[in-house]
Amino acid sequence: MSVPTLFLIAGEPSGDALGARLMASAKRLTGGRVRFQGIGGEKMIAEGLESLFPMGELTLFGIFELLPHLPNLIRRIDQTVAAVLRDRPDAVIGIDSPGFTVRVAKKLRAAAPELPLIHYVAPTVWAWKPKRAAKYAAIYDHLLAILPFEPPYFEREGLACTFVGHSVVEGGAGKGDAARFRREHGLTPDDRLVTMLPGSRKGEVSRLLPDFRATLERLLPTHPGLVAVVPTVATVRDRVAAAVAGWPLRVILVEGDSAKYDAFAASEAALAASGTVALELALARLPTVIAYRLNPVTVALYRRLIRVKYVNLVNLMLDRMLVPELLQQDCRPDRLAEELGRLLDDPQARQKQIDGVAEVARWLGQGDTPPSERAARVILDIVAHHHPNPETGEARP
Incomplete structure (x- = not known):
């Protein structure tokens, strides 16, 4: 052979x-x-x-x-x-x-x-x-x-x-180019970028995108200059594009890892579905709020089996709630806006996440x-x- x-x-x-x-x-x-x-x-x-x-x-x-x-x-x-x-x-x-x-x-x-x-x-x-x-x-x-x-x-x-x-440490999540992203998309110093990651499955994006939109609508009056960056993948590209077309602010839809990582570098915070992308955000040192919702019956069955306190691997490895997790009934626009707004407004809250995820990055093999x-x-x-x-x-x- x-x-x-x-x-x-x-x-x-x-x-x-x-x-x-x-x-x-x-x-x-x-x-x-x-x-x-x-x-x-x-x-x-x-x-x-x-x-x-x-x-x-x-x-x-x-x-x-x-x-x-x-x-x-x-x-x-x-x-x-x-x-x-x-x-x-x-x-x-x-x-x-x-x-x-x-x-x-x-x-x-x-x-x-x-x-x-x-x-x-x-x-x-x-x-x-x-x-x-x-x-x-x-x-x-x-x-x-x-x-x-x-x-x-x-x-x-x-x-x-x-x-x-x-393997997420190999993806270059922490090597994005903020200046390149802003230049390519004609962004000004006053534009404040938030990365929105609704997931890669059709069910995820259908459940989460309406709440993500409502979250931004709550933040817009007190956070002028917000721009949403939405990385997506081929399997849900059309569904995501159709959903964000009517959002009440500028939305930049990107595909591919390079553009996604540049968006991470250019953003101030992220709102993301639970999953591997949460680790990429940790490697990029981008302060994040995790959101997720499943079919209620599915959740009721899973809760009888789950033995951990957190869904985000960062929190699991640290055994504490460093990255906010808003799941099921807590995954609603008012709570999402509260936590995302804190990351946008409070430098200490941002730095606390950045410091905490550095240790996790080492454990992952970076x-x-x-x-x-x-x-x-x-x-x-x-x-x-x-x-x-x-x-x-x-x-x-």
Whole structure:
């Protein structure tokens, strides 16, 4: 096996970013002698993946949001399993999105027990559903963890687990160019930018954008010169553009990481849906308010299972509420405006966040070996040991 084939499965934009960085690192480590198959989005496609079907079909969340799409999801699971069994890659790597990737892996474990199965991003068993550790141990050969305290949860169940660091530190979130952003968009020194991040799923943007608009309407009378910057992704671009077209202030819609990070650098504060972007904002040292709302029935079910006090990883790692979280009934315009206004008006509140997230950035792996390189090395090593050199019988270097 001179050129390994890796089958990667990502189901949402954050996983697409992880997959793309993993692919780029694998190409660097092998001098380009690696092939890719699987499912991914625009970033993985740009790295050379021909996606089996559009990744957007898997970008679902919440029990009731998922139900109407269940028949198609089952069909895509079977299609993915069939593709792996037909092409026999050297390893299958599921990237987060457990609702899809775990189901695929479970079928593959039964049909091809010799096939190396790897999962990238450990499930948050420390937050909810701790029995998932044993479930993953029964399916996977190796787990790649993004947080330093995660491996013991899985190793005690007999599953090999390697901490590789959080790939978000590789995205350049803290390297945006504020001057470039202001110049490109004709902004004046009096313009006060606020970044609004309503999420990357259709349900998220539909629920949050009306509240984000109402929040800005409350702030406008006392904060002249406000400009909203709304980074978005291809999966929800049209929906977001239509929603912000009628907002009562200037809105700058941007796509792509470079423009998003420039917007972070140029902004005074952010209002964001809970998710990976909250870590990017922390790395950019941009003071933030976190907002989120789910279907009430979904939340009622989840609350019986969740074992942590916070939803934002920054707060979880610090074990204190550094970044305000306004969830469910607290996710309403008056409360959002109060917290966002505090960040706009109170230098001490801003500096408190900036100082606190610096420690989190170090824990995530900022300034060390790139996490995607660590992950790629683990995967390539697993493949090499699974396919020994036919001449010597030893694992390939």
